Each structure stands twice: as C-alpha cells, then as structure tokens.
Amino acid sequence: MNILVLGSGGREHTFAYQIAKSKSCNKLYVAPGNAGTAQIATNLAVNPVNFTEVKQAVLAYNISMVVVGPEAPLVEGIVDFFLTDNDLKDVLIIGPDKAAAMLEGSKEHAKKFMNKHNIPTAKYQSFTVANLEEGKAFLESLQPPYVLKADGLAAGKGVLILDNLAEAKAELEQMLKDNKFGEASATVVIEEFLSGIELSVFVITDGKNYLTLPTAKDYKRIGEGDTGLNTGGMGAISPVPFADDAFMQKIEEKVIKPTVKGIQADQLNYKGFVFIGLIKVGDEPYVIEYNVRMGDPETEVVLPRIKTDLVEILEKTALQKLDEVQLEINPQAATTVMLVSGGYPEAYEKGKIITGLNKIEEAIVFHAGTTINEGQVVSNGGRVIAVTALGTDYKKALKKSYQNAEKLHFDKMYYRKDLGKDLS
Secondary structure, eight states, rough: OOOOEEOOSHHHHHHHHTTTTTTTTTEEEEEEEEEEEGGGGGGGGOOOOOOOHHHHHHHHOSEEEEEESSHHHHHHHHHHHHOOOTTTTSSSEEEEOOOHHHHHOHHHHHHHHHHHTOOOOEEEEEEEEEGHHHHHHHHHSSSSSSEEESOOOOOTTOOEEEEEEHHHHHHHHHHHSSOTTTTSSSSEEEEEOOEEEEEEEEOOOOOOOEEEEBEEEEEOEEEEETTEEEESSEEEEEEEEEEHHHHHHIIIIIIIIIHHHHHTTTTEEEEEEEEEEEETTEEEEEEEEEEEEOOOTTHHGGGBOOOHHHHHHHHHTTTTTTGGOOOOOOEEEEEEEEEETTTSSOOOOOOOBBGGGOOOSSSSSEEEEEEEETTEEEEEEEEEEEEEEEEESSHHHHHHHHHEEETTTTTTTTTTTTGGGGGO
C-alpha cells in the first residue's frame, strides 16, 4: 500500500524509517517532511493542518493509510474530516477523532476523564480570568512548588513549576490576563506538585484492544541537571530502568486498563497511540498528562525497539483487529541525544550547515528540524538532530549516541551531556 506520514520532525522520520522496512509498504510519502525523510520517502509540500491539501495529496498519490504524527491535526479534527468525506472514508487513518483528542487538547478535560474513571492523578482546580483571585487563593492553600498548566496546546512549553508563591501568582496573572501562551492559557490548571521520577508509557489501541509498547524516559529541561527552561525534549532512554515488572503491573491495572475502558465507556473513536506521562511517587504511578500521539523524542527510542512489522500493527489498529498482533520487542536498550540550535527554546537561528552526517557508525540519525538548501543539509528548527543508538544496556547505548553526536557539527550546536545520570 501507499502510506502518508504527516509531520516534519524526528518522530515522523522515525515512523518513516520503520514503515519503509515493511514489505506492505509500496510507496512512502511524508508531508512536509525534512532532509532525513527525503532520503527514504517522497516529501510533499503539504501542511498537515490544511485538510484540503491533505485530501488532494491522498487522492493524487493513491494513499491507503495516513499516519498522523503531531497533535495539532488530531485536535483540529483530521480523523473526523476523513470519516465524513466520501472520497476518504475508506482510507485507513491512525489517530483519535476530535472528541477523543481532547485528552491532549485540554488539560482540564483530561483531568475530568481521569477522575471519572478512577485513574490516579494529582489534585487540581481550573481557573479563568473571571476567577483569577480564586486561583491566587488556591495557590496559597498549596505547598510549594506550584504547578501551573496552560489548558490548551502550547508545544510542550505550557507547564510552569515554581518555588515562589509571589512568582506563581504573577505567572498565573500573565497566563490568564496577558495571554502568555495565547489561547492555550485562557484556562489554567493548577495542581498539587507530586515528587518522584517521571517516565512515559506508550499504548496503541483500536478502541477496545491495546498493546503496551516500550517505556521511555525523556529529558525536558534545556540545562544539565534538569535546569533551565522546558523544551520539546532533549533526549530519551528506553526501557526505563526503574520500571520493573511489579511497577509495570501496577501501571497496567491502575492506569492502562482504566484508560482503555474509559475510552470505550465514553464511546470515543480512538484508533491510535496513547502517550501516558507518569510519575512514580514512592511505588505508585500517577498520571501527569495524556498525549494522543507518540512523543518526540521518545519515538526515536521506542519504535527502533519494536521488531514486529509496524505497518501490520497500524493496519490492525485501523481495522480494530489489534488482538491478532504478536508484539515482539528488542531486549536491547535504546537512547537518543537531541542536538539543538543555540538559543533554543528561545530565539535561535536557522540555516546552519550540518556536517559529519556521513561519519555516523553504529547509530541512526533522525532528522528533527532540517531541510535541504542548495544541496546541503541545514538546520530548520530548534531541535535539529536526534542521535539514536542501541546497546545491551542504556549506558552502552548512550556511549554510542554521544560518540556519534561528537562527529556532527553546526554553528552554535548544543546538547545535554548528562542524560541517564539520574538513573545510575
């Protein structure tokens, strides 16, 4: 079949890399893609949130399956668009519909879902500009640090964790009155801080059956020692060393099963990935957030460990036959190190020539923010390259990731050199 992957980041390059291996894949397209996807697929100049453009591409290239990478098209209703269009309704599309995508599209909605289905999560309250003073009073009732979350999509940057009460009140005011995160912070969720270590669990579901994919831990802060501003992710490790069988059993019973049952009970049309952001508090899992697609850079360590044909998994998901799939996982660990533009996650420059790509050994380079300019691969985003390696344990894999990161160069390139230090 001809397959179209929507998106342009490291996640989409990883999807393309895995899909291209499948005997079921005839022609592979990525829209809009990057310099990395151009090497293994045909890039199309299509905006994933312009559904008319997507439709034209699907019909023009005889696409049988569409894999939606980023969250925005899902939250804006691309699945509904396909299901209600006579020309598209038989095309397999991977992702939840608009109502189901609200699990990521609204932090408040996700919290209500968790409470309704008895899924463990931090206590919270939601506030708008109309009850700003109540929000400040609620902050006073909490112990620091204070957690403020923009309700809507904010590209992974809408969460603030602050130690100072006066600063938390000022930030709340900025989010609600001054639109710090635009429409995303028209509502702000304030929740109690949970102290523990974070991990991500990935599930693929056809709405009734599910498969639990490998776990991963990502590193959000720009600075070493988990300091500085939040980013889209500076690297990831899979599997998570502290997620032993006993803890994974708790996650299965207390989080995954109630989530899938909740999707069924609420009659949500959900055929795709569920990213469950968790925190381990003592020996108990609590849900921080849901995403309705694979994470980035976690995809760059999760998918390379899946030995089962990815196209088969995706096809069975779309046809609600996921119970027919035998999931085989590579026991090796995978790590990825993200190389970013100088200044990221704030202002940064693009168009920097990337060298050393031909020197990579025992690693896979996934392009995140790259493009081709006059025949050369250049930077085209804040997160530029993810360097993924496999090893018998995460320390050996990380060593390979770092050895290869050192071979790459572009002006003002930066990466964290302390990944995994919190796990040893």
